[in-house]
Amino acid sequence: MVKQGARVRYTTIQNWSGDVYNLVTKRARVEKDGIMEWLDGNLGSKATMKYPSCYLVGERAYGEVLSIAYADGARHQDAGAKMIHIAPNTTSKIISKSVSIRGGRTSYRGLVHILPSATNARAKVECDALILDSKSASDTFPVMRINESSAQVEHEATVSKLGEEKLFYLTSRGITKEEAAGLIINGFIEPIVKELPLEYAVELNRLIELSMEGSVG
Amino acid sequence: MLKKASIILAPMLEITNLSVKSEDKLILSSVNLKVESGTVHALMGPNGSGKSTLAQTLAGSPAFTVTAGSIVFKGEDLLIKSPEQRANLGIFLSFQHPLEIPGLNVASFLRMIYNRRVGQNTLPVKFKPILEEKMTLAHMAPEFAQRYLNDGFSGGEKKRMEILQMLVLEPDLVILDEVDSGLDVDALKDIAKAVMYLKEKKPQTAILLITHYARILNLIKPDLVHIMQKGAITTSGDSSLVHTIETSGFNNGK
Ligand SMILES: Nc1ncnc2c1ncn2[C@@H]1O[C@H](COP(=O)(O)OP(=O)(O)O)[C@@H](O)[C@H]1O
Numbered sequence: 165m166v167k168q169g170a171r172v173r174y175t176t177i178q179n180w181s182g183d184v185y186n187l188v189t190k191r192a193r194v195e196k197d198g199i200m201e202w203l204d205g206n207l208g209s210k211a212t213m214k215y216p217s218c219y220l221v222g223e224r225a226y227g228e229v230l231s232i233a234y235a236d237g238a239r240h241q242d243a244g245a246k247m248i249h250i251a252p253n254t255t256s257k258i259i260s261k262s263v264s265i266r267g268g269r270t271s272y273r274g275l276v277h278i279l280p281s282a283t284n285a286r287a288k289v290e291c292d293a294l295i296l297d298s299k300s301a302s303d304t305f306p307v308m309r310i311n312e313s314s315a316q317v318e319h320e321a322t323v324s325k326l327g328e329e330k331l332f333y334l335t336s337r338g339i340t341k342e343e344a345a346g347l348i349i350n351g352f353i354e355p356i357v358k359e360l361p362l363e364y365a366v367e368l369n370r371l372i373e374l375s376m377e378g379s380v381g
Numbered sequence: 382m383l384k385k386a387s388i389i390l391a392p393m394l395e396i397t398n399l400s401v402k403s404e405d406k407l408i409l410s411s412v413n414l415k416v417e418s419g420t421v422h423a424l425m426g427p428n429g430s431g432k433s434t435l436a437q438t439l440a441g442s443p444a445f446t447v448t449a450g451s452i453v454f455k456g457e458d459l460l461i462k463s464p465e466q467r468a469n470l471g472i473f474l475s476f477q478h479p480l481e482i483p484g485l486n487v488a489s490f491l492r493m494i495y496n497r498r499v500g501q502n503t504l505p506v507k508f509k510p511i512l513e514e515k516m517t518l519a520h521m522a523p524e525f526a527q528r529y530l531n532d533g534f535s536g537g538e539k540k541r542m543e544i545l546q547m548l549v550l551e552p553d554l555v556i557l558d559e560v561d562s563g564l565d566v567d568a569l570k571d572i573a574k575a576v577m578y579l580k581e582k583k584p585q586t587a588i589l590l591i592t593h594y595a596r597i598l599n600l601i602k603p604d605l606v607h608i609m610q611k612g613a614i615t616t617s618g619d620s621s622l623v624h625t626i627e628t629s630g631f632n633n634g635k
Protein backbone atom coordinates (compact mmCIF):
# COMPACT_ATOMS: atom_id res chain seq x y z
CA MET A 165 0.00 0.00 0.00
CA VAL A 166 1.54 3.30 -1.09
CA LYS A 167 -0.09 6.29 0.55
CA GLN A 168 -0.60 9.70 -1.02
CA GLY A 169 2.69 11.16 -2.31
CA ALA A 170 4.81 8.33 -0.93
CA ARG A 171 7.47 6.38 -2.78
CA VAL A 172 8.20 2.71 -2.24
CA ARG A 173 10.85 0.59 -3.85
CA TYR A 174 10.78 -3.13 -3.18
CA THR A 175 13.87 -5.04 -4.35
CA THR A 176 14.07 -8.82 -4.44
CA ILE A 177 16.82 -11.00 -5.85
CA GLN A 178 16.09 -14.69 -5.55
CA ASN A 179 18.26 -17.66 -6.30
CA TRP A 180 16.36 -20.73 -5.11
CA SER A 181 17.69 -24.25 -5.43
CA GLY A 182 16.49 -26.33 -8.36
CA ASP A 183 13.72 -28.21 -6.53
CA VAL A 184 11.75 -25.19 -5.39
CA TYR A 185 8.53 -24.00 -6.93
CA ASN A 186 8.45 -20.29 -6.40
CA LEU A 187 4.92 -18.95 -6.72
CA VAL A 188 4.55 -15.49 -5.34
CA THR A 189 1.92 -12.84 -5.23
CA LYS A 190 3.02 -9.26 -4.92
CA ARG A 191 0.46 -6.53 -5.03
CA ALA A 192 0.61 -2.83 -4.34
CA ARG A 193 -2.16 -0.31 -4.11
CA VAL A 194 -0.90 3.12 -5.10
CA GLU A 195 -2.74 6.25 -4.03
CA LYS A 196 -2.66 9.81 -5.35
CA ASP A 197 0.86 10.89 -6.50
CA GLY A 198 2.33 7.74 -5.04
CA ILE A 199 5.20 5.86 -6.63
CA MET A 200 5.62 2.11 -6.47
CA GLU A 201 8.69 0.43 -7.92
CA TRP A 202 9.15 -3.32 -7.98
CA LEU A 203 12.65 -4.48 -8.76
CA ASP A 204 12.72 -8.19 -9.16
CA GLY A 205 15.48 -10.65 -10.06
CA ASN A 206 14.76 -14.37 -10.41
CA LEU A 207 17.56 -16.83 -10.95
CA GLY A 208 17.09 -20.31 -9.52
CA SER A 209 14.11 -22.57 -8.66
CA LYS A 210 12.50 -25.25 -10.79
CA ALA A 211 9.72 -22.97 -11.81
CA THR A 212 8.92 -19.40 -10.89
CA MET A 213 5.63 -17.70 -11.49
CA LYS A 214 5.70 -14.16 -10.39
CA TYR A 215 3.84 -11.09 -11.55
CA PRO A 216 4.21 -8.10 -9.24
CA SER A 217 1.23 -5.84 -9.68
CA CYS A 218 0.29 -2.23 -9.10
CA TYR A 219 -3.27 -1.02 -8.64
CA LEU A 220 -3.08 2.65 -9.54
CA VAL A 221 -6.09 3.90 -7.61
CA GLY A 222 -5.11 7.54 -6.99
CA GLU A 223 -4.69 10.29 -9.52
CA ARG A 224 -1.16 10.54 -11.05
CA ALA A 225 -0.07 7.37 -9.30
CA TYR A 226 2.96 5.69 -10.90
CA GLY A 227 3.83 2.04 -11.00
CA GLU A 228 7.03 0.46 -12.25
CA VAL A 229 8.30 -3.11 -12.54
CA LEU A 230 11.87 -3.84 -13.53
CA SER A 231 12.50 -7.54 -13.73
CA ILE A 232 15.30 -9.88 -14.65
CA ALA A 233 14.70 -13.56 -15.24
CA TYR A 234 17.59 -15.96 -15.68
CA ALA A 235 16.69 -19.52 -16.60
CA ASP A 236 19.63 -21.90 -16.57
CA GLY A 237 18.98 -25.56 -17.43
CA ALA A 238 15.73 -27.35 -16.59
CA ARG A 239 14.09 -24.24 -15.26
CA HIS A 240 11.16 -22.17 -16.20
CA GLN A 241 11.01 -18.54 -15.23
CA ASP A 242 7.54 -17.28 -15.84
CA ALA A 243 7.62 -13.67 -14.83
CA GLY A 244 5.94 -10.45 -15.71
CA ALA A 245 3.88 -7.69 -14.24
CA LYS A 246 0.38 -6.36 -13.92
CA MET A 247 -0.56 -2.73 -14.09
CA ILE A 248 -4.14 -1.83 -13.36
CA HIS A 249 -4.88 1.79 -14.16
CA ILE A 250 -7.95 2.90 -12.25
CA ALA A 251 -7.51 6.64 -11.68
CA PRO A 252 -6.95 9.44 -14.23
CA ASN A 253 -3.41 10.46 -15.30
CA THR A 254 -1.82 7.35 -13.93
CA THR A 255 1.37 6.07 -15.55
CA SER A 256 3.21 2.78 -15.55
CA LYS A 257 6.36 1.23 -16.89
CA ILE A 258 7.33 -2.41 -17.21
CA ILE A 259 10.83 -3.43 -18.24
CA SER A 260 11.50 -7.12 -18.37
CA LYS A 261 14.82 -8.71 -19.37
CA SER A 262 15.17 -12.44 -19.62
CA VAL A 263 18.09 -14.75 -20.31
CA SER A 264 17.71 -18.44 -21.16
CA ILE A 265 20.62 -20.85 -21.26
CA ARG A 266 21.27 -24.66 -21.41
CA GLY A 267 17.66 -25.51 -22.12
CA GLY A 268 16.18 -22.88 -19.81
CA ARG A 269 12.86 -21.32 -20.61
CA THR A 270 11.62 -17.84 -19.85
CA SER A 271 8.18 -16.41 -20.39
CA TYR A 272 6.97 -12.90 -20.04
CA ARG A 273 3.35 -12.67 -18.98
CA GLY A 274 2.07 -9.17 -18.60
CA LEU A 275 -1.15 -7.35 -18.21
CA VAL A 276 -1.83 -3.69 -18.73
CA HIS A 277 -5.42 -2.91 -17.91
CA ILE A 278 -6.73 0.60 -18.37
CA LEU A 279 -10.20 1.04 -16.94
CA PRO A 280 -12.73 3.58 -18.27
CA SER A 281 -12.17 5.67 -15.14
CA ALA A 282 -8.45 6.07 -15.96
CA THR A 283 -8.49 8.97 -18.40
CA ASN A 284 -5.15 10.04 -19.96
CA ALA A 285 -3.35 7.00 -18.65
CA ARG A 286 0.06 6.15 -20.06
CA ALA A 287 1.72 2.76 -20.05
CA LYS A 288 4.99 1.51 -21.43
CA VAL A 289 6.10 -2.09 -21.75
CA GLU A 290 9.50 -3.26 -22.89
CA CYS A 291 10.51 -6.89 -22.89
CA ASP A 292 13.83 -8.10 -24.14
CA ALA A 293 14.89 -11.70 -24.29
CA LEU A 294 18.38 -13.08 -24.80
CA ILE A 295 18.66 -16.72 -25.83
CA LEU A 296 22.06 -18.34 -25.44
CA ASP A 297 21.77 -21.60 -27.31
CA SER A 298 19.42 -23.59 -29.52
CA LYS A 299 18.10 -25.69 -26.60
CA SER A 300 16.74 -22.64 -24.78
CA ALA A 301 13.58 -20.73 -25.45
CA SER A 302 11.64 -17.63 -24.62
CA ASP A 303 8.11 -16.46 -25.25
CA THR A 304 5.92 -13.50 -24.41
CA PHE A 305 2.25 -13.25 -23.54
CA PRO A 306 1.43 -9.59 -23.30
CA VAL A 307 -2.18 -8.69 -22.64
CA MET A 308 -3.45 -5.16 -23.07
CA ARG A 309 -6.95 -4.33 -21.99
CA ILE A 310 -7.64 -0.76 -22.91
CA ASN A 311 -11.09 0.53 -22.04
CA GLU A 312 -10.33 4.21 -22.34
CA SER A 313 -9.71 5.99 -25.65
CA SER A 314 -7.32 8.64 -24.26
CA ALA A 315 -4.80 6.02 -23.16
CA GLN A 316 -1.28 5.96 -24.57
CA VAL A 317 0.25 2.54 -24.57
CA GLU A 318 3.64 1.54 -25.93
CA HIS A 319 4.87 -1.98 -26.29
CA GLU A 320 8.28 -3.12 -27.48
CA ALA A 321 9.67 -6.61 -27.54
CA THR A 322 13.04 -7.87 -28.75
CA VAL A 323 14.53 -11.33 -28.90
CA SER A 324 18.23 -11.73 -29.55
CA LYS A 325 20.60 -14.61 -29.74
CA LEU A 326 24.08 -14.63 -28.31
CA GLY A 327 25.92 -14.03 -31.58
CA GLU A 328 29.08 -15.85 -32.63
CA GLU A 329 30.32 -12.58 -34.08
CA LYS A 330 30.12 -10.73 -30.79
CA LEU A 331 31.81 -13.60 -28.99
CA PHE A 332 34.57 -13.64 -31.58
CA TYR A 333 35.04 -9.88 -31.35
CA LEU A 334 35.54 -10.04 -27.58
CA THR A 335 37.67 -13.20 -27.55
CA SER A 336 39.94 -11.68 -30.20
CA ARG A 337 40.96 -9.23 -27.44
CA GLY A 338 42.37 -12.07 -25.36
CA ILE A 339 39.55 -13.19 -23.06
CA THR A 340 37.89 -16.61 -23.00
CA LYS A 341 34.57 -17.44 -24.61
CA GLU A 342 32.97 -17.91 -21.18
CA GLU A 343 34.19 -14.51 -20.02
CA ALA A 344 32.97 -12.94 -23.26
CA ALA A 345 29.52 -14.51 -22.85
CA GLY A 346 29.40 -13.28 -19.24
CA LEU A 347 30.20 -9.73 -20.39
CA ILE A 348 27.46 -9.84 -23.03
CA ILE A 349 24.85 -11.16 -20.58
CA ASN A 350 25.80 -8.75 -17.82
CA GLY A 351 25.68 -5.96 -20.40
CA PHE A 352 22.22 -7.06 -21.48
CA ILE A 353 20.79 -6.78 -17.96
CA GLU A 354 22.89 -3.71 -17.06
CA PRO A 355 20.00 -1.21 -17.49
CA ILE A 356 18.27 -2.96 -14.59
CA VAL A 357 21.37 -3.89 -12.58
CA LYS A 358 22.45 -0.26 -12.41
CA GLU A 359 19.25 0.45 -10.46
CA LEU A 360 20.19 -2.11 -7.82
CA PRO A 361 22.04 -1.42 -4.57
CA LEU A 362 25.73 -2.17 -5.16
CA GLU A 363 25.91 -5.41 -3.10
CA TYR A 364 22.99 -6.87 -5.03
CA ALA A 365 24.47 -5.86 -8.38
CA VAL A 366 27.84 -7.42 -7.57
CA GLU A 367 26.18 -10.62 -6.34
CA LEU A 368 24.01 -10.89 -9.45
CA ASN A 369 26.97 -10.37 -11.81
CA ARG A 370 28.92 -13.00 -9.88
CA LEU A 371 26.09 -15.53 -10.06
CA ILE A 372 25.95 -15.08 -13.81
CA GLU A 373 29.72 -15.45 -14.18
CA LEU A 374 29.57 -18.66 -12.13
CA SER A 375 26.78 -20.03 -14.26
CA MET A 376 28.81 -19.20 -17.39
CA GLU A 377 31.75 -21.39 -16.42
CA GLY A 378 32.01 -24.27 -18.87
CA SER A 379 28.73 -23.40 -20.52
CA VAL A 380 29.66 -22.09 -23.94
CA GLY A 381 30.73 -24.62 -26.60
CA MET B 382 75.38 -17.84 -32.65
CA LEU B 383 74.08 -19.35 -35.83
CA LYS B 384 70.93 -20.57 -34.14
CA LYS B 385 70.22 -17.12 -32.74
CA ALA B 386 70.67 -15.52 -36.15
CA SER B 387 68.23 -17.94 -37.74
CA ILE B 388 65.57 -17.10 -35.15
CA ILE B 389 65.91 -13.41 -35.87
CA LEU B 390 65.66 -14.01 -39.60
CA ALA B 391 62.53 -16.18 -39.42
CA PRO B 392 59.52 -14.04 -40.34
CA MET B 393 57.13 -13.11 -37.54
CA LEU B 394 54.23 -14.35 -39.65
CA GLU B 395 54.37 -16.90 -42.41
CA ILE B 396 51.26 -17.86 -44.36
CA THR B 397 51.79 -20.77 -46.73
CA ASN B 398 49.37 -22.02 -49.41
CA LEU B 399 46.39 -20.99 -47.33
CA SER B 400 42.93 -21.92 -48.58
CA VAL B 401 39.83 -20.84 -46.69
CA LYS B 402 36.14 -21.48 -47.09
CA SER B 403 32.99 -20.22 -45.42
CA GLU B 404 30.25 -22.83 -45.13
CA ASP B 405 30.81 -24.38 -48.56
CA LYS B 406 32.16 -21.46 -50.55
CA LEU B 407 35.88 -21.30 -51.24
CA ILE B 408 37.06 -17.73 -50.59
CA LEU B 409 40.86 -17.86 -50.41
CA SER B 410 43.02 -20.17 -52.47
CA SER B 411 46.74 -20.71 -51.95
CA VAL B 412 47.60 -17.44 -50.29
CA ASN B 413 51.29 -16.92 -49.45
CA LEU B 414 52.55 -14.07 -47.33
CA LYS B 415 55.57 -13.44 -45.11
CA VAL B 416 55.66 -10.57 -42.67
CA GLU B 417 58.95 -9.76 -40.94
CA SER B 418 58.88 -8.05 -37.58
CA GLY B 419 59.12 -4.28 -37.79
CA THR B 420 57.74 -4.10 -41.34
CA VAL B 421 54.61 -2.51 -42.79
CA HIS B 422 52.67 -4.45 -45.40
CA ALA B 423 49.77 -3.01 -47.34
CA LEU B 424 47.09 -5.35 -48.67
CA MET B 425 44.96 -3.86 -51.40
CA GLY B 426 42.37 -5.22 -53.78
CA PRO B 427 38.80 -4.83 -55.01
CA ASN B 428 35.76 -5.34 -52.79
CA GLY B 429 35.01 -9.00 -52.24
CA SER B 430 38.51 -10.17 -53.12
CA GLY B 431 38.99 -11.80 -49.70
CA LYS B 432 41.02 -9.27 -47.69
CA SER B 433 38.75 -9.33 -44.64
CA THR B 434 38.50 -13.11 -44.84
CA LEU B 435 42.29 -13.30 -44.55
CA ALA B 436 42.30 -10.85 -41.63
CA GLN B 437 39.50 -12.70 -39.80
CA THR B 438 41.16 -16.05 -40.42
CA LEU B 439 44.41 -14.76 -38.89
CA ALA B 440 42.49 -13.73 -35.77
CA GLY B 441 40.71 -17.11 -35.61
CA SER B 442 37.15 -16.32 -36.70
CA PRO B 443 34.81 -19.31 -36.36
CA ALA B 444 33.00 -18.15 -39.52
CA PHE B 445 35.78 -19.53 -41.70
CA THR B 446 37.40 -22.92 -42.13
CA VAL B 447 40.96 -23.45 -43.28
CA THR B 448 40.97 -26.25 -45.86
CA ALA B 449 44.67 -26.26 -46.70
CA GLY B 450 47.95 -24.58 -45.86
CA SER B 451 49.47 -23.22 -42.68
CA ILE B 452 49.91 -20.09 -40.62
CA VAL B 453 52.94 -19.82 -38.38
CA PHE B 454 53.29 -16.88 -36.01
CA LYS B 455 56.42 -16.41 -33.91
CA GLY B 456 57.26 -20.05 -34.57
CA GLU B 457 53.89 -21.37 -33.40
CA ASP B 458 51.17 -23.07 -35.39
CA LEU B 459 48.31 -20.58 -35.25
CA LEU B 460 45.68 -22.86 -36.72
CA ILE B 461 45.39 -24.95 -33.54
CA LYS B 462 44.95 -21.85 -31.37
CA SER B 463 41.76 -20.15 -30.18
CA PRO B 464 41.16 -16.44 -30.84
CA GLU B 465 42.14 -15.54 -27.25
CA GLN B 466 45.36 -17.55 -27.46
CA ARG B 467 46.24 -15.72 -30.68
CA ALA B 468 45.54 -12.38 -29.01
CA ASN B 469 47.72 -13.35 -26.07
CA LEU B 470 50.50 -14.27 -28.52
CA GLY B 471 50.34 -10.68 -29.76
CA ILE B 472 47.95 -10.62 -32.72
CA PHE B 473 45.46 -7.77 -32.91
CA LEU B 474 42.78 -7.22 -35.52
CA SER B 475 41.10 -3.86 -35.92
CA PHE B 476 37.71 -4.96 -37.30
CA GLN B 477 36.30 -3.52 -40.51
CA HIS B 478 32.92 -3.62 -38.77
CA PRO B 479 33.42 -3.46 -34.98
CA LEU B 480 30.54 -4.94 -32.96
CA GLU B 481 28.36 -3.11 -30.47
CA ILE B 482 28.19 -4.57 -26.96
CA PRO B 483 25.41 -2.74 -25.07
CA GLY B 484 25.90 -2.52 -21.32
CA LEU B 485 29.64 -3.28 -21.41
CA ASN B 486 31.55 -0.41 -19.81
CA VAL B 487 34.54 0.65 -21.93
CA ALA B 488 36.92 1.33 -19.01
CA SER B 489 36.29 -1.97 -17.26
CA PHE B 490 36.53 -3.92 -20.51
CA LEU B 491 39.82 -2.25 -21.43
CA ARG B 492 41.21 -2.94 -17.95
CA MET B 493 40.21 -6.58 -18.30
CA ILE B 494 42.01 -7.05 -21.64
CA TYR B 495 45.00 -5.01 -20.46
CA ASN B 496 45.38 -7.25 -17.40
CA ARG B 497 45.21 -10.34 -19.56
CA ARG B 498 47.89 -8.99 -21.89
CA VAL B 499 50.31 -7.94 -19.15
CA GLY B 500 49.53 -11.01 -17.05
CA GLN B 501 48.83 -9.22 -13.80
CA ASN B 502 45.98 -7.53 -12.02
CA THR B 503 46.10 -3.77 -12.40
CA LEU B 504 43.66 -2.10 -10.03
CA PRO B 505 41.21 0.48 -11.42
CA VAL B 506 43.05 3.39 -9.73
CA LYS B 507 46.32 2.29 -11.32
CA PHE B 508 44.71 1.69 -14.71
CA LYS B 509 42.99 5.07 -14.88
CA PRO B 510 46.10 7.15 -15.76
CA ILE B 511 47.25 4.47 -18.22
CA LEU B 512 43.88 4.62 -19.96
CA GLU B 513 43.83 8.43 -19.95
CA GLU B 514 47.18 8.52 -21.69
CA LYS B 515 46.03 6.07 -24.37
CA MET B 516 42.77 7.95 -24.89
CA THR B 517 44.70 11.14 -25.49
CA LEU B 518 46.82 9.31 -28.07
CA ALA B 519 43.67 8.01 -29.79
CA HIS B 520 42.15 11.51 -29.61
CA MET B 521 39.14 10.28 -27.69
CA ALA B 522 37.25 12.39 -25.17
CA PRO B 523 37.45 11.02 -21.59
CA GLU B 524 33.65 10.50 -21.56
CA PHE B 525 34.09 7.50 -23.84
CA ALA B 526 35.61 5.57 -20.93
CA GLN B 527 32.16 5.46 -19.32
CA ARG B 528 30.20 4.61 -22.47
CA TYR B 529 29.18 1.12 -23.49
CA LEU B 530 31.51 -0.57 -25.97
CA ASN B 531 30.76 0.79 -29.47
CA ASP B 532 27.09 1.14 -28.48
CA GLY B 533 25.63 3.96 -30.57
CA PHE B 534 29.09 5.07 -31.73
CA SER B 535 29.49 6.68 -35.16
CA GLY B 536 31.60 4.87 -37.76
CA GLY B 537 34.60 7.08 -37.01
CA GLU B 538 34.23 6.65 -33.24
CA LYS B 539 34.22 2.88 -33.64
CA LYS B 540 37.48 3.07 -35.60
CA ARG B 541 39.04 5.18 -32.84
CA MET B 542 37.86 2.62 -30.28
CA GLU B 543 39.66 -0.09 -32.27
CA ILE B 544 42.82 2.02 -32.23
CA LEU B 545 42.41 2.60 -28.49
CA GLN B 546 42.24 -1.17 -27.95
CA MET B 547 45.39 -1.51 -30.04
CA LEU B 548 47.17 1.05 -27.84
CA VAL B 549 46.01 -0.74 -24.68
CA LEU B 550 47.20 -4.15 -25.89
CA GLU B 551 50.43 -3.05 -27.65
CA PRO B 552 50.36 -6.09 -29.95
CA ASP B 553 53.27 -7.48 -31.98
CA LEU B 554 51.23 -7.85 -35.17
CA VAL B 555 48.60 -5.22 -35.93
CA ILE B 556 46.08 -6.01 -38.66
CA LEU B 557 44.12 -2.92 -39.66
CA ASP B 558 41.09 -3.84 -41.78
CA GLU B 559 39.94 -0.70 -43.58
CA VAL B 560 40.58 1.46 -40.55
CA ASP B 561 40.55 4.43 -42.94
CA SER B 562 37.22 3.95 -44.69
CA GLY B 563 34.64 6.61 -43.94
CA LEU B 564 37.08 8.83 -42.03
CA ASP B 565 37.68 12.52 -42.66
CA VAL B 566 41.24 13.80 -43.13
CA ASP B 567 41.74 14.80 -39.49
CA ALA B 568 40.49 11.51 -38.09
CA LEU B 569 42.72 9.68 -40.55
CA LYS B 570 45.74 11.68 -39.36
CA ASP B 571 44.94 10.94 -35.70
CA ILE B 572 44.74 7.23 -36.39
CA ALA B 573 47.93 7.20 -38.46
CA LYS B 574 49.69 9.09 -35.66
CA ALA B 575 48.56 6.56 -33.05
CA VAL B 576 49.82 3.69 -35.21
CA MET B 577 53.16 5.43 -35.76
CA TYR B 578 53.42 6.11 -32.03
CA LEU B 579 53.12 2.37 -31.33
CA LYS B 580 55.66 1.59 -34.05
CA GLU B 581 58.17 4.00 -32.55
CA LYS B 582 57.57 2.74 -29.03
CA LYS B 583 57.89 -0.89 -30.13
CA PRO B 584 59.89 -0.91 -33.39
CA GLN B 585 59.54 -4.67 -33.82
CA THR B 586 55.74 -4.30 -34.27
CA ALA B 587 54.62 -5.50 -37.68
CA ILE B 588 51.65 -3.96 -39.46
CA LEU B 589 49.33 -5.43 -42.06
CA LEU B 590 47.30 -2.58 -43.41
CA ILE B 591 44.24 -3.42 -45.51
CA THR B 592 42.98 -0.49 -47.53
CA HIS B 593 41.46 0.75 -50.76
CA TYR B 594 43.13 4.11 -50.66
CA ALA B 595 46.61 5.50 -51.12
CA ARG B 596 46.01 8.38 -48.70
CA ILE B 597 46.61 6.34 -45.53
CA LEU B 598 49.73 4.86 -47.17
CA ASN B 599 51.20 8.35 -47.39
CA LEU B 600 50.93 8.54 -43.59
CA ILE B 601 51.91 4.96 -42.76
CA LYS B 602 54.49 4.07 -45.39
CA PRO B 603 54.45 0.42 -46.48
CA ASP B 604 57.62 -1.56 -47.08
CA LEU B 605 55.70 -3.97 -49.27
CA VAL B 606 52.40 -3.83 -51.12
CA HIS B 607 50.29 -6.86 -52.06
CA ILE B 608 47.33 -6.99 -54.38
CA MET B 609 44.60 -9.51 -53.72
CA GLN B 610 42.21 -10.54 -56.47
CA LYS B 611 39.58 -13.27 -56.35
CA GLY B 612 41.02 -14.83 -53.20
CA ALA B 613 44.68 -14.88 -54.14
CA ILE B 614 47.62 -12.51 -53.89
CA THR B 615 48.36 -11.76 -57.53
CA THR B 616 51.07 -9.10 -57.25
CA SER B 617 53.56 -7.95 -54.63
CA GLY B 618 56.01 -5.10 -54.85
CA ASP B 619 57.37 -2.01 -53.17
CA SER B 620 55.40 1.16 -52.46
CA SER B 621 55.61 2.28 -56.10
CA LEU B 622 52.87 -0.30 -56.76
CA VAL B 623 50.42 1.97 -54.91
CA HIS B 624 50.80 4.65 -57.57
CA THR B 625 50.47 2.19 -60.42
CA ILE B 626 47.15 1.07 -58.91
CA GLU B 627 46.03 4.64 -58.32
CA THR B 628 46.51 5.53 -61.96
CA SER B 629 45.52 2.31 -63.71
CA GLY B 630 43.39 0.30 -61.26
CA PHE B 631 43.88 -3.19 -59.87
CA ASN B 632 43.74 -5.09 -63.13
CA ASN B 633 46.68 -3.26 -64.62
CA GLY B 634 48.68 -3.51 -61.43
CA LYS B 635 50.75 -6.38 -62.85
N1 LIG C 1 30.83 -15.06 -43.41
C1 LIG C 1 30.77 -15.22 -44.75
N2 LIG C 1 29.97 -16.17 -45.27
C2 LIG C 1 29.91 -16.36 -46.60
N3 LIG C 1 30.59 -15.65 -47.49
C3 LIG C 1 31.39 -14.69 -47.04
C4 LIG C 1 31.53 -14.42 -45.65
N4 LIG C 1 32.38 -13.38 -45.51
C5 LIG C 1 32.78 -13.04 -46.75
N5 LIG C 1 32.18 -13.80 -47.67
C6 LIG C 1 32.38 -13.73 -49.12
O1 LIG C 1 33.76 -13.91 -49.39
C7 LIG C 1 34.21 -13.03 -50.39
C8 LIG C 1 35.34 -12.17 -49.86
O2 LIG C 1 34.82 -11.24 -48.88
P1 LIG C 1 35.75 -10.32 -48.01
O3 LIG C 1 36.83 -11.15 -47.43
O4 LIG C 1 34.88 -9.60 -47.07
O5 LIG C 1 36.36 -9.35 -49.11
P2 LIG C 1 37.03 -7.91 -48.97
O6 LIG C 1 37.36 -7.67 -47.54
O7 LIG C 1 38.24 -8.01 -49.84
O8 LIG C 1 36.06 -6.92 -49.50
C9 LIG C 1 32.99 -12.25 -50.86
O9 LIG C 1 32.46 -12.88 -51.98
C10 LIG C 1 32.04 -12.37 -49.68
O10 LIG C 1 30.72 -12.30 -50.12
Ligand SMILES: [Mg+2]
Pocket residue numbers: 432433434477558559
Ligand atom coordinates in the same frame (compact mmCIF):
# COMPACT_ATOMS: atom_id res chain seq x y z
MG1 LIG D 1 36.76 -6.16 -46.25
